[in-house]
Amino acid sequence: MKKTIIAAACLLFVVLSVAGCSTKSDANLDNFTVGMNDYLAKKGDLCLAKYSWPIDVTPQENAAGGRNALQMPVLEKVGLLRSTMTEVAQKDAETGARTGVMLTVKRYELNAAGKKYYVTKEMRSPTSDGSILVHQGDFCAAKLTLDKVVGWELSKSDKGAQEALVTYTYKIDAAPWTRDAEVQKVFPMVARIVTGAGTMQLQESFHKTDKGWVAANL
Structure with missing residues (x-):
């Protein structure tokens, strides 16, 4: 019985030790999820490239x-x-x-x-x-948030910096008018992204920093 307790305690110590060694810059699901949430919070607007009016x-x-x-x-x-x-x-x-x-x-x-x-x-x-x-603004149709990180591919830049191409699915809060058939016809990409929520896979490039993984477009 004592051996079982000691073995379990040792296993718990190993698990906690490994978890404690993880850093924000490691290439793992948690860190890429944090990076994707940060990116979509800042850049997740689905817009129509209608910057200036009239x-x-x-x-x-x-x-x-x-x-x-x-x-x-x-x-x-x-x-x-x-x-x-x-x-x-x-x-x-x-x-x-x-x-x-x-x-x-x-x-x-x-x-x-x-x-x-x-x-x-x-x-x-x-x-x-x-x-x-x-530009200082745009006419937007929806806001994307993260559904889940599907996977990632690691690589290095010409200067040796570590990079990652992250694949993810998304949730969407779309304007009601994006469901209109004529809107979908003249804005086919908007229609594709709106209807693809939860299944369509998108990709975003990240680079590694001492503060974690940061989207290249930020």
Whole structure:
């Protein structure tokens, strides 16, 4: 009986000793869960890249079936925008200088309902030349939170720093209008992410620091 008690006590000591050696920088489920929760708390907004309002749709955009020409009328139809016809000075496509020609455009503005979905905080978007544009807000459709960390792959950067690609599933708090069929048609990625909650796997890159694993996009 004494041997059994001693053996159990020794096993408990070993378990506690191993647990006590764990650090925030270890590559394990708990640490990546902390990192993912921190990332999604700061960057988990699902937004539409509609940074600045009002948004004007020109006759040329309408004729070409441009993104705003297709999306703005749908957002107005679900009660988030109001539109008016107005005249603006045409600008040169390359220089941005005014040409002296006036254009009649359809101007879309956020109404009271739409303003509830405009999130005011720093947003970043990549450009075609690899640079990053910083915006002070965006029109957002949902907020993602962590469901669970599925797995991770470790690697090293060119400078030898340890990195990880974390795969996870998510929960979502989506605006009611994201369920509208026409909204889903003109915003297919939003539809895919909203309907994929709990099953769709996303990935985020992390780098190791002395304070733990930090998402590369923070």
